Amino acid sequence: xxxxxxxxxxxxxxxxxxxxxxxxxxxxxxxxxxxxxxxxxxxxxxxxxxxxxxxxxxxxxxxxxxxxxxxxxxxxxxxxxxxxxxxxxxxxxxxxxxxxxxxxxxxxxxxxxxxxxxxxxxxxxxxxxxxxxxxxxxxxxxxxxxxxxxxxxxxxxxxxxxxxxxxxxxxxxxxxxxxxxxxxxxxxxxxxxxxxxxxxxxxxxxxxxxxxxxxxxxxxxxxxxxxxxxxxxxxxxxxxxxxxxxxxxxxxxxxxxxxxxxxxxxxxxxxxxxxxxxxxxxxxxxxxxxxxxxxxxxxxxxxxxxxxxxxxxxxxxxxxxxxxxxxxxxxxxxxxxxxxxxxxxxxxxxxxxxxxxxxxxxxxxxxxxxxxxxxxxxxxxx
Amino acid sequence: xxxxxxxxxxxxxxxxxxxxxxxxxxxxxxxxxxxxxxxxxxxxxxxxxxxxxxxxxxxxxxxxxxxxxxxxxxxxxxxxxxx
Numbered sequence: 001x002x003x004x005x006x007x008x009x010x011x012x013x014x015x016x017x018x019x020x021x022x023x024x025x026x027x028x029x030x031x032x033x034x035x036x037x038x039x040x041x042x043x044x045x046x047x048x049x050x051x052x053x054x055x056x057x058x059x060x061x062x063x064x065x066x067x068x069x070x071x072x073x074x075x076x077x078x079x080x081x082x083x084x085x086x087x088x089x090x091x092x093x094x095x096x097x098x099x100x101x102x103x104x105x106x107x108x109x110x111x112x113x114x115x116x117x118x119x120x121x122x123x124x125x126x127x128x129x130x131x132x133x134x135x136x137x138x139x140x141x142x143x144x145x146x147x148x149x150x151x152x153x154x155x156x157x158x159x160x161x162x163x164x165x166x167x168x169x170x171x172x173x174x175x176x177x178x179x180x181x182x183x184x185x186x187x188x189x190x191x192x193x194x195x196x197x198x199x200x201x202x203x204x205x206x207x208x209x210x211x212x213x214x215x216x217x218x219x220x221x222x223x224x225x226x227x228x229x230x231x232x233x234x235x236x237x238x239x240x241x242x243x244x245x246x247x248x249x250x251x252x253x254x255x256x257x258x259x260x261x262x263x264x265x266x267x268x269x270x271x272x273x274x275x276x277x278x279x280x281x282x283x284x285x286x287x288x289x290x291x292x293x294x295x296x297x298x299x300x301x302x303x304x305x306x307x308x309x310x311x312x313x314x315x316x317x318x319x320x321x322x323x324x325x326x327x328x329x330x331x332x333x334x335x336x337x338x339x340x341x342x343x344x345x346x347x348x349x350x351x352x353x354x355x356x357x358x359x360x361x362x363x364x365x366x367x368x369x370x371x372x373x374x375x376x377x378x379x380x381x382x
Numbered sequence: 383x384x385x386x387x388x389x390x391x392x393x394x395x396x397x398x399x400x401x402x403x404x405x406x407x408x409x410x411x412x413x414x415x416x417x418x419x420x421x422x423x424x425x426x427x428x429x430x431x432x433x434x435x436x437x438x439x440x441x442x443x444x445x446x447x448x449x450x451x452x453x454x455x456x457x458x459x460x461x462x463x464x465x
Contacts, residue, residue, distance in 0.1 A: 122399035134458075135422040136395060136402040136447065137410050144393035145412055152435050197394040244412055244420040249391060 002096040002218045003228040004380070006035040007342035012210035012330030013179040020049070020056045020111040023332075025068045027107055027211035035215060035226070042215075043099075045075040046092040047107040048084030049334035054123045055111050065107070081127035082281060084108065085212065085337025086236075086367025086376035092216050093234045093378075101219045108339070109211035110332035120207055124333075127370035129242035140204055140282065142243055142371045144196035147284035149249040151198065156302030158198050161283040162189035163305045165202050165327050168280060171312060172324025174354040179208045179330025203283040208330030212338040214345070227349035232362075233265035234378040241373050250299075252285075252372035255292035259366070259377045263294070266362075266379040270295050273318050273379075274360040275347045276310075277340035279368040280325040289366055290320070293377070312357065322347065322355045337367035341378060348382045385441045386464055387413035390420065392433055401447040411461055413439055425461045432463035440464045 008031035010023060018026070024047070032039065045065060053059045062075035076095075078087035085108035092106045112120055124139045125132070132142055151157060166186055172178040184202055192202040216231070217223060237257035240246055247253065263270065270293075278293070280286035287301035295318065296304050304310075310320035323329045323343040326336060344363030346352040367376045392411040395402070402408065409425040411433075425433060426444060439461040446458035 117397060118400050118403050121397055122401075125399055131422050133399075134446075135410055135424060136398055136405070136408065137393075137422065138395055138398060140397070141393050141395050141410055145391040145410075148391045148393060148435065193396065194394065195397050197396075199393075244422060249412075 002093055002216055002231050003223050004214055004216050004231065004341065004345050005223060005226045005228045006031055006215045007345045008034055008213045009177045009339060009342060010211045011177050012208045012332055014113045015209040016113070018209060020052055020058065020109060021064055021068060023109040023111060023209060023211035024065060024107060027109060027213040028069055028105060031213040031215060037215065039069055039071055041103055042073060042105045043102040044073055044095060045105045045107060046078065046088040046095070047075065048078050048088035048337060049109055050079055050081055050084050051110060051112065051123050051333065055115055080369035080374040082279070082333050083337055083367045083369030083374045083376050084334040086340070086365070087337065087374065089214065089338055089341050089378065090234045090236050090376050093231055096216060096218045103215065103217040103219055103222050106214040106216060106338060107211065108335035108337060110334040111209050112207045112332060113209050131244070132242060138196060140196040140199050143282040143284055144199045145243060146249050146288070146371070147198055150284060150288070153250055154299040154302055158190060159186060160302035160306050161203055162186045163308060164280060164283040164286045165189050167308055167311045168321050168325035168327040171322050171355065172328025175324045175329055178324045178328050179206055180328045199282050199284070205281050205326035205331040208332045210330060210332035210335045212335040212342055214338055214341060227351065229345050229348045229380045229382050232268070232379045232381045233262040234376065235261040235265060236374065236376045237261070238374055239372050241370065243371050252288055252292050252368065252375065254372050254375035255289060255366065255368065255377070258375040259293040262377040262379050268362055268379065271317065272362045273364050275322060275344055275357050275363040276318060276320045276366065277323060277343050278320055278366040280321060280327050281331065281368070285368070286320070286325065293366060319357050322352065322357060337376060340365035340367055344380050348380060383441055383443060385415050385417070387415035387439055389435055389437050389439060390414050391435060392425065405447065409433060411439065413461060423459050423461045427462045438464040
């Protein structure tokens with residue numbers, strides 16, 4: 001069994017004075033200082049980053065980390081678009097399963113704000129298929145196609161989508177690291193400009209800089225006297241790069257497969273989950289996630305979203321995206337998957353401050369790459 | 383060319399990559415061709431009522447986005463309403 005013994009996050013937002021290297025360094029040194037751990041106690045580093053090669057024109061980021069942290073240990077990069085962070089966590093977990101008495105640092109960082117909106121749109125579109133890119137679809141466009149099918153098939157409107165953004169912004173107000181810490185109303189969302197119809201600016205997660213870090217271990221000495229959670233399961237699954245090749249446009253099969261496998265592994269029920277961080281890159285994505293993870297019936301999501309059943313003030317059992325989700329907390333691509341694990345870790349160890357959900361014992365993190373090409377679902381417990 | 387199909391889904395793009403920035407807003411459709419394959423294309427020369435899930439379209443050849451002054455012009459498959 002491996003455990004998470006610490007989490008650190010930089011603020012997420014437009015961090016004009018920080019480069020990608022600065023962000024990695026801040027997260028790594030931040031967590032090491034908080035935990036009073038030295039680099040020599042770390043056996044390996046796993047990190048997620050999507051666009052270092054594009055925005056910073058830098059690959060071989062493992063060597064950057066070697067230089068920044070003055071180490072020669074193994075450093076592994078995972079790239080899975082928006083699931084890069086989740087895959088870094090998942091890979092670290094796999095490593096610990098086969099390497100006893102090890103402690104690893106898991107990092108995620110993304111620098112996104114040093115290029116124009118058009119350029120970042122083009123960069124993010126590399127997570128879509130060749131055809132999707134060459135026809136000018138853009139990444140919001142891909143999710144917009146899914147949203148259209150969903151709204152049309154189940155008889156919902158943009159108002160149902162807007163409820164997700166309203167909830168996540170309300171949650172984000174309580175997150176001191178969030179990119180946006182302000183409330184939005186349904187009308188604010190509906191009046192925001194269209195990015196790719198029917199998805200509007202306020203249906204869409206922002207372009208953010210940021211970095212996050214976790215320390216994971218299977219060394220019982222490292223866990224002693226620390227606030228820790230156990231990783232009960234971390235499963236990953238894949239699906240087609242092009243949504244044109246999917247069986248259905250109103251579901252994300254990689255989420256279903258990874259989610260089902262995670263619950264089988266963890267041996268707990270959906271109703272046991274108290275807190276969840278799901279991948280709301282666009283409002284529609286959170287609705288699909290709750291259905292595909294098996295919490296809501298297919299097609300019910302629009303109505304349940306409108307009723308805000310997963311809001312922290314709902315009085316219900318499973319609260320979703322206390323961090324503010326991708327929408328309000330921000331979405332530095334490589335960092336998000338680790339932030340999600342980190343938020344669940346804070347909740348289960350009673351460190352979530354004003355965001356604290358009472359008696360949270362089990363949590364789930366759901367991280368998706370692209371339009372569902374990769375999904376990572378992890379379940380944590382105390 | 384000249385294939386017919388049905389709109390599975392559509393969107394209108396307002397924020398585009400550099401190649402298409404001067405063309406916004408433009409419509410992209412995902413079409414199920416009558417021969418059952420799914421393909422993407424931009425939709426042109428339509429009225430809003432033609433651009434809905436389930437409406438029929440046919441494929442044509444059109445210019446594709448902007449290229450540099452020295453580059454070869456690109457043409458690609460786009461869709462118009464099947465009337």
